[in-house]
Amino acid sequence: MKIGILGGGLTGLTLGNFLGKSAEILEKNPEAGGLCRSLCESGFTFDYGGSHIVFSRDEEVLRFMTGLLKDNANRVRRNTKVLFRGRYVKYPFENGLNDLPFSDNASCLFHYLANYAGKRLGLGGSPKNFEEWVYWNFGKGIAERYMLPYNEKVWNAKGKEMGLEWVAGRVPEPPVIDVLKSSLGFETEGYSHQLYFYYPKIGGIQALPKELERRAEAKVTKGFGVKKIRPEGKGWVVSNGTKDKVFDRIVSTIHISDLANSLSGVPREVKDAVGGFRHNSLVTVMVGLKTRKINDFSWLYIPDKDVMANRISFPSNFSPNAAPEGKSSVLAEITCVEKDEVWRKSDGDLASETIDDMHKLGIIDRKDVCYSGVRRTKYAYVVYDLDYAKNIKIARDYFKQLGIDLCGRFSEFEYLNMDACIRRAMNKAKEMGGTA
Numbered sequence: 001m002k003i004g005i006l007g008g009g010l011t012g013l014t015l016g017n018f019l020g021k022s023a024e025i026l027e028k029n030p031e032a033g034g035l036c037r038s039l040c041e042s043g044f045t046f047d048y049g050g051s052h053i054v055f056s057r058d059e060e061v062l063r064f065m066t067g068l069l070k071d072n073a074n075r076v077r078r079n080t081k082v083l084f085r086g087r088y089v090k091y092p093f094e095n096g097l098n099d100l101p102f103s104d105n106a107s108c109l110f111h112y113l114a115n116y117a118g119k120r121l122g123l124g125g126s127p128k129n130f131e132e133w134v135y136w137n138f139g140k141g142i143a144e145r146y147m148l149p150y151n152e153k154v155w156n157a158k159g160k161e162m163g164l165e166w167v168a169g170r171v172p173e174p175p176v177i178d179v180l181k182s183s184l185g186f187e188t189e190g191y192s193h194q195l196y197f198y199y200p201k202i203g204g205i206q207a208l209p210k211e212l213e214r215r216a217e218a219k220v221t222k223g224f225g226v227k228k229i230r231p232e233g234k235g236w237v238v239s240n241g242t243k244d245k246v247f248d249r250i251v252s253t254i255h256i257s258d259l260a261n262s263l264s265g266v267p268r269e270v271k272d273a274v275g276g277f278r279h280n281s282l283v284t285v286m287v288g289l290k291t292r293k294i295n296d297f298s299w300l301y302i303p304d305k306d307v308m309a310n311r312i313s314f315p316s317n318f319s320p321n322a323a324p325e326g327k328s329s330v331l332a333e334i335t336c337v338e339k340d341e342v343w344r345k346s347d348g349d350l351a352s353e354t355i356d357d358m359h360k361l362g363i364i365d366r367k368d369v370c371y372s373g374v375r376r377t378k379y380a381y382v383v384y385d386l387d388y389a390k391n392i393k394i395a396r397d398y399f400k401q402l403g404i405d406l407c408g409r410f411s412e413f414e415y416l417n418m419d420a421c422i423r424r425a426m427n428k429a430k431e432m433g434g435t436a
């Protein structure tokens with residue numbers, strides 16, 4: 001059986017590892033890796049699809065990922081902060097309440113506990129959107145100071161417009177005792193499966209897909225952008241507009257809307273469903289500094305809406321090889337909606353405005369900048385709006401009855417991290433008779 005894998009990101013490459021010689025990966029770009037690609041320039045290495053770290057609750061997958069890196073894996077302890085009104089507050093925010101001014105700390109704790117008591121008594125109803133869930137779960141203090149402003153900034157959507165399908169396991173939900181302790185100034189750790197993470201010593205996060213590609217028995221065909229797909233006999237013909245490839249079965253890891261658009265005869269209801277999916281795009285601003293080490297932080301969350309970036313990470317703190325000897329690096333992430341005001345800014349403006357913001361916030365000194373670069377990523381985040389559940393069911397049912405398998409972040413249209421993509425690819429490969 002010949003299997004066509006559409007897309008050579010982490011999901012496609014993992015499928016290619018477990019499906020063996022019977023599979024061929026079709027990747028539109030000249031290199032594979034998708035969101036997990038890294039730029040190595042002037043001695044700096046940046047994950048330009050956004051800062052990536054290796055962590056997982058899934059032990060088998062974590063072993064698989066660190067096994068790909070072998071000696072190239074650096075184990076790092078997270079030291080992450082929320083930059084709240086000029087103060088560094090330990091992340092997750094609810095584990096850092098004692099870093100807040102007393103009145104903010106007291107308000108966060110009071111509302112958290114009042115809310116917790118209400119929940120225990122069965123009051124407060126059941127939340128129907130993200131905003132309601134945040135109030136219900138954290139209380140007004142934490143909700144209004146951090147949870148809502150930060151999330152609304154990242155998602156480019158109001159909490160009211162967002163559903164809850166993505167929340168479990170993603171938004172930390174600490175035990176009440178930890179919130180109490182954190183308010184009183186005792187050390188607690190939240191989101192603890194990520195407290196220690198791995199990062200490639202050399203090559204940035206792209207070291208992972210590179211190793212997957214090296215090991216894959218499947219053929220990897222690059223520069224093949226899938227444009228049209230049509231059924232033929234019991235199989236499929238996949239075309240890039242000039243060349244056809246014939247497969248018995250296809251697994252798509254490309255965006256579900258792009259897949260639908262490559263087929264003809266898609267019913268109106270399905271077109272509307274996939275047309276209704278919302279995603280966020282990403283601008284990354286990569287900055288090299290001629291100073292050795294500017295801090296010990298892993299990354300910073302920035303809820304302030306007057307600052308363009310939502311997250312700033314420090315790649316040279318993940319691996320010293322991410323910057324030349326004696327230098328350091330910073331990576332700012334700005335989520336946006338494709339073609340909005342941010343997306344349309346020139347690279348020069350994006351870099352200089354971001355550098356100015358970081359200078360004003362005291363994160364870097366503008367005069368130390370010795371390198372800057374800007375990249376744009378069209379598909380970065382799946383946004384779960386209130387129609388998500390309805391639309392995803394229509395779309396998945398359609399592709400299932402058509403016999404096209406969906407696998408991966410934008411194909412299944414779920415907020416999947418690398419570990420979940422690998423898990424889904426392993427499961428899919430097993431289902432198709434592969435070796436996983």
Ligand SMILES: Cc1cc2nc3c(=O)[nH]c(=O)nc-3n(C[C@H](O)[C@H](O)[C@H](O)COP(=O)(O)OP(=O)(O)OC[C@H]3O[C@@H](n4cnc5c(N)ncnc54)[C@H](O)[C@@H]3O)c2cc1C
Pocket residue numbers: 006007008009010011012026027028029032033034035036049050051052053054055224225226227253254255258282333379380381407408409410416417418419421
């Ligand atoms: C800002 C950010 C930070 C993240 N940080 C982390 C992290 O710290 N840890 C973590 O575990 N995960 C993280 N992730 C998630 C991680 O990037 C994804 O889970 C993973 O990379 C998704 O892989 P994929 O192969 O499913 O999708 P993609 O990486 O999107 O791959 C899809 C591939 O298909 C190709 N393609 C698209 N259209 C076509 C076409 N028509 N024809 C042929 N090929 C096509 C693309 O070029 C691409 O190579 C982060 C994501 C973002 C956006």
